[in-house]
Amino acid sequence: MTGVALTAAQAGLVSCEACQLLARPANPEEPGYCRRCGEKLEFRRHASIQITWALIIAAAVCYIPANVLPVLNTTQLGTTEADTILGGVAFLYTSGSWPLALIVLIASVMIPLGKLVALAYLLITVQKGSVKNNHDRTRLYRMVEFIGRWSMLDVFVDTFTVALVQLQPLMSVAPGTGVLFFAAVVVLTMLAAESFDPRLIWDSATPTPVPNG
Amino acid sequence: MAEEPDLENLPQAVVAPKKRLRVSIVWIIPILAALIAAGIAIQRIRSEGPSITISFKAAQGIEAGKTFIKYKDVRIGLVTAVELSEDYSKVVVKAKIAKHAAGLMVDDAKFWVVEPRITLSGVSGLNTLLSGNYIGFHAGVSDEDRRDFVGLDEPPPITDQRGKQFVLKSNSLGSLGVGAPVYYRRIPVGQVIAYNLNAGGKSVEIVVFVEAPYDNFVTNESRFWSASGIDVTVGADGVDVHTESVTALLAGGLAFATPDFVAAGVHPAAENSEFTLYRNRATAMKQPDPVERRFVLYFNESVRGLSVGAPVTLYGLRVGEVAEVGLSLEPQRLIFRPRVLITFFPDRLVGLMSQRAQATTGKAITEIPEKDRLRTLRRIVEERGLRAQLKTGNYLTGELYVAFEYFPDAPKPKLDWNQEPLELPVVPGGLANLEAKLNSILGKIDNMPLNAIASDVKDAIATLNQTLKDADVLVGRVDAQWVPEGTKTLQELRKAISTADRTLNNADAAFLSKDSPAPQDLRDTLQEVTRAARAIRIFVDYLQRHPDALIRGKTEGKP
Numbered sequence: 001m002t003g004v005a006l007t008a009a010q011a012g013l014v015s016c017e018a019c020q021l022l023a024r025p026a027n028p029e030e031p032g033y034c035r036r037c038g039e040k041l042e043f044r045r046h047a048s049i050q051i052t053w054a055l056i057i058a059a060a061v062c063y064i065p066a067n068v069l070p071v072l073n074t075t076q077l078g079t080t081e082a083d084t085i086l087g088g089v090a091f092l093y094t095s096g097s098w099p100l101a102l103i104v105l106i107a108s109v110m111i112p113l114g115k116l117v118a119l120a121y122l123l124i125t126v127q128k129g130s131v132k133n134n135h136d137r138t139r140l141y142r143m144v145e146f147i148g149r150w151s152m153l154d155v156f157v158d159t160f161t162v163a164l165v166q167l168q169p170l171m172s173v174a175p176g177t178g179v180l181f182f183a184a185v186v187v188l189t190m191l192a193a194e195s196f197d198p199r200l201i202w203d204s205a206t207p208t209p210v211p212n213g
Numbered sequence: 214m215a216e217e218p219d220l221e222n223l224p225q226a227v228v229a230p231k232k233r234l235r236v237s238i239v240w241i242i243p244i245l246a247a248l249i250a251a252g253i254a255i256q257r258i259r260s261e262g263p264s265i266t267i268s269f270k271a272a273q274g275i276e277a278g279k280t281f282i283k284y285k286d287v288r289i290g291l292v293t294a295v296e297l298s299e300d301y302s303k304v305v306v307k308a309k310i311a312k313h314a315a316g317l318m319v320d321d322a323k324f325w326v327v328e329p330r331i332t333l334s335g336v337s338g339l340n341t342l343l344s345g346n347y348i349g350f351h352a353g354v355s356d357e358d359r360r361d362f363v364g365l366d367e368p369p370p371i372t373d374q375r376g377k378q379f380v381l382k383s384n385s386l387g388s389l390g391v392g393a394p395v396y397y398r399r400i401p402v403g404q405v406i407a408y409n410l411n412a413g414g415k416s417v418e419i420v421v422f423v424e425a426p427y428d429n430f431v432t433n434e435s436r437f438w439s440a441s442g443i444d445v446t447v448g449a450d451g452v453d454v455h456t457e458s459v460t461a462l463l464a465g466g467l468a469f470a471t472p473d474f475v476a477a478g479v480h481p482a483a484e485n486s487e488f489t490l491y492r493n494r495a496t497a498m499k500q501p502d503p504v505e506r507r508f509v510l511y512f513n514e515s516v517r518g519l520s521v522g523a524p525v526t527l528y529g530l531r532v533g534e535v536a537e538v539g540l541s542l543e544p545q546r547l548i549f550r551p552r553v554l555i556t557f558f559p560d561r562l563v564g565l566m567s568q569r570a571q572a573t574t575g576k577a578i579t580e581i582p583e584k585d586r587l588r589t590l591r592r593i594v595e596e597r598g599l600r601a602q603l604k605t606g607n608y609l610t611g612e613l614y615v616a617f618e619y620f621p622d623a624p625k626p627k628l629d630w631n632q633e634p635l636e637l638p639v640v641p642g643g644l645a646n647l648e649a650k651l652n653s654i655l656g657k658i659d660n661m662p663l664n665a666i667a668s669d670v671k672d673a674i675a676t677l678n679q680t681l682k683d684a685d686v687l688v689g690r691v692d693a694q695w696v697p698e699g700t701k702t703l704q705e706l707r708k709a710i711s712t713a714d715r716t717l718n719n720a721d722a723a724f725l726s727k728d729s730p731a732p733q734d735l736r737d738t739l740q741e742v743t744r745a746a747r748a749i750r751i752f753v754d755y756l757q758r759h760p761d762a763l764i765r766g767k768t769e770g771k772p
Contacts, residue, residue, distance in 0.1 A: 013223070024223040032226030041226060051239040058243035065250050081279065177253065184246065195239075 007202065014041045045197035049123055055192035056119050062184040063112060069178035071158055076171050084178060085109060085154065108154045108182070111147060115189045118144050119196060126200045134201050141198045148190040155183045262290070262310040267324045267348070269364040272304040274328060274346030282308055282324070284350040289314035292348070306348070306364070318360065321353030325365035367391065369406070375425035376403065379437075379482065381467070383417050383490035387439050388465035395421050396440060396468040402427035405467065419490060421467060429481045432471045437488045438497035440468040451607060453495070472498050505533075506557045507634040510601045510615065511541065514641055516551040519603065519613040525555045527617045530565050533557035535615060554634065555601075555615055591630055594638060598623045602642025616642065 008015050008022060014031040015022050018039040026032030031041035045051075070082035083091070085108050092101035118140050125137060158179045165173040274280070275295055282290035290310040298305050310318060327349040351369055386408055395403035403423035411418055423431055467490070471479060482488075491497035516538055525533035537554035581589070593599045598620040606614045626638035641649060756762060 011220075013220075014226070022223070023226055024220065026226030026228045030226075030228055032228055035224040035226075047237040047239070050237045054237060054239040054243050058246040061243060061246040061250050065253055069253070181250070188242065188246070 007199070008043075014043050016041055017045075044199060044203070045195065048195055048197040048200060049127060051195040052119060052123055052192045055188050055195060056116055056123070059112075059185045059188035059192060060116050062181045062188060063116065066112075066178050066181035066185050067109070069181060070176035071154070071178040071182060072161065073174040073176050074165075074171070075174070082176060084176075085182070104154075107151070111151055112182075112185050112189060115144050115147065115151070115193070119189065119192050122196060122201070126203075137201050138198055141193070141196065141201070144189075145193045148186070148193055151186040151189070152183070155179060155186065260312045262312040262315045263318055263360060264293070264307060264309050265290070265318055265360050265362060267306045267308065267362045267364045268298060268303045269306060269324075269326065270303060270366055271326075272306060273326055275304075275306055275326065275348070276345070277307075279345065280306075280347055282310065282348040282350050283327070284314065284317065284352065289317065289350060290348075308348070317350070317352050318358060319353045320355035320357040320359045322355075322359070322362065323351040323353070323365055323369055324362050325349050325351075325368045327368060374422075376423050377428040377431065377482070377484045378406070378420055378422050379431060380485055380487045381419040381421060381437050381490040382411075382487060383419060383439075386417050386419065389419065389439065389467065390465060394466040395423060396466060397423075397427055397430050397470065399468075400427075402430075419467075430471070431469060431482045431486075432479045433482050433486070434479050435469050435471045435482065435488065436491060436497035437467055437469040438491040438494050440466045440494075468494070470498065504559050506559065507536065508555050508557060508637045509634045510553045510555060510637055510639050512551045512553060512603060512639055514551075514603060516553060516603065516613065518605070518611040519553065519615070523612065523614045524606070525557065525615045525617070527562070529616070532562045532565070532617075553615065587630060587635075590635075594628075595625055597621065600638055600640040602640050604642050 012025070012028070013022055014025045016034040016037060016039050019034065019037040021034055021036045023031075023035060023041060025041060025043070031043060033039065034041055067085055070084050071088075072083045074081045074083065085104070089101050089105045089109070092098070092104060122137055122141060125133075158175055162173050162175050165171060269275075272295055275292055277292055277294050280292040281288040282292070288311070290308045292306055292308045294307040296305045296307070297303070325348070326346055328346045348364070349368055389405055389408065391405055391407060393405040394401040395405065403421055405419055406422045407420040409418055410416075421437075469488075519535060519538055521535055521538060523535040524531045525535060533556050535553060536556045537552075539552050539554075540549050541552035542549055599617060600620045600623055602616045602618060603613050604616045606612045620640055623638070623640055628636055628638065755767075759767075
């Protein structure tokens, strides 16, 4: 779509985010609530950029301890070993199973990081009013949103292992603090992806500035 | 989006009161996250102890991130890296020490690799079989901090027990090893912690550690001896088997004691005192003999079986020992003779004297001046006949010892009484004596006129033969003539006996049967005799009173 399409916001209309009902706003400042479903109407998500930024920064902060702190404490015959995610990757790689190492590396290290970078990129481009690569950026956003739900795999495996491997006194596994931060990273990036309004990507392409948060 | 939207028909939104927030509340989330992360980071940094490096010759079973440094079984650090040193000759272990143990990293702290050790004296480090090797730690006492250490090859056997170290000097290590037990009255009270050759390589220094309550039993007069294995002493005294414990039997060990005869001036030994390590208990506990006199003996017999240290006895009581066994050549006669040097302990002799008075006498003897002593000795030897003799102490092993005894009949010896050491006379003893006697007996047997004796014996036997023959003839004659006669005589004798028997029976019947007249007559006769006797008695009485009656006759009425 090369032509400059009219957006609802440009037309002075607002679309309900829940039921997609297109409505006239109560006034330009306060669009009001949806007639049909009662959802609060917004031209653009309220403070989308600010909230997304906050969440991304929080996630980035959490990302560091998630990788530095151990996610699993394995007690084997009296010896406790603390494993971090990267340590696990290194162990898998050195023990020969590099495909597994790659999977863990991608799913647990690169994807959360990629999400953070992607969202930050989207936010920066939106704030700069970039008009390039709108389609790609939208695709990127969709991908981030889609992937979010799969990112809890690590936490999932962790909890399962902890629940299953309790062979006291021979062996036991306890969760490490890192997994909490990892879960926080995943949840925060999901929320960030959720709070980001992809409509902002397109707003820069249109001349009329849109009121947003 | 081609058709025009019907704007008019769209519903009008409802107005709500305006809420404006410049800064979204959502910023709390990153702030919170940052605070938590920072908190954890600060906690981490605060709990972070120092990093140290330890260089080992080898790093058996040490793995980065898995091997701990333990002190009193508490983890005080974790190995973070294992690398080779720059010249590839050592292993450099980097470790992170826990904050609480940072103060332990001082100058004289010791590190060593703990691995399972199975020795005969025990199994140690068994827990490492499960947990893997770890680095042991021994706290130092220095105040100086240090971050790079040199690890020990062997674990220090004693880490933090209280006690004392002592140094023992010995000719050889024997069957001792590090960790070999030290016994006091058969209680294990310590162990060997190190040994090394001294600078010249001539002797061995053994460092032992005695634990705290027992270290006071190590006194300045204590004797240490090797309790390794079985101590079998085969000497003239017989076979003596001695062992301290089964562990010592297998792994070797040491024992110490303070001899009973040391009474005065005993105080606990100072740390690192030096002691001599004796071969066995007997040598260790031997009373030191303050005075010793040397004498030399020249024997004329084999001294095989006489060893240095063999007892020298006086009437079987030990008063000295053999100090040296050798040969000497007599220049004039050009013959070799065994030369035995003996050591005589006068104090022992005195000790053997039981009574107090005797003891003082003995003391007086030992303390007399040299000249008098010599004279006394000369008298004892020349007049009383004190002689040395080789005797077999043990017939099984052929061990010899030197015995002194008095031989009053021994010839007076010609000795040089001025030589040093003094020579004492000997008599052939033991087997040699026996041999000499046997030889003389054999010589005598040799000198006997055996042939003459044999012919004499032959003649005698012939004569005897004749005599026997004559006797035989005589016996035959007796048989032929005397035996029939004898038989007849016997028969008559029997007849006579039977006749006598009959006569006696008759007499019996005549005198003893009730109705026979003979007893009655006899009884009457006897009564008559009784009466007669009474009459005679009256007569005699009367005659005694009236002797004149014999002349005047019996007077009637008044006499």
